[in-house]
Amino acid sequence: MTTANKFQFNNAQLKNVKERDDFLTATVKSTQMEYQPDGTIRSRFIASRNVTIYDPELVAILKNKVQNTSEFPVNCSGFMTSTVRGKGDDSKWYDNQIVTELEILS
Secondary structure, three states: OOOOOEEEEEEEEEEEEEEOOOOEEEEEEEEEEEEOOOOOEEEEEEEEEEEEEOOHHHHHHHHHHHHHOOEEEEEEEEEEEEEEEOOHHHOEEEEEEEEEEEEEOO
16 A cells, blocks of 8 residues: 655654754754766765654654764664645645654664
8 A cells, every 4th residue: 555645764864853842843964875987886876854753652762862862774664744834925835754663774
């Protein structure tokens, strides 16, 4: 089954983890390795997204991990929502990516 509002990052970097009240925010940066014509390999930027983590178990795991390092590889997935702030011509839409599954790779 395919869900229109689902996201997934594999072998991405989780960084900029910030503790909020009872949840965390972070940045997921995805890159892809490419072979160049000369045989060298380079990393190509794919996407960088802000994510939110509410699950208490994931919050506890990440709080412990962040004490040891500020950036680490992960597989993560979840769902996307949108929020509007303001009214009329001043309204702005914001996308929210909520992590529901997380695997730390290191």
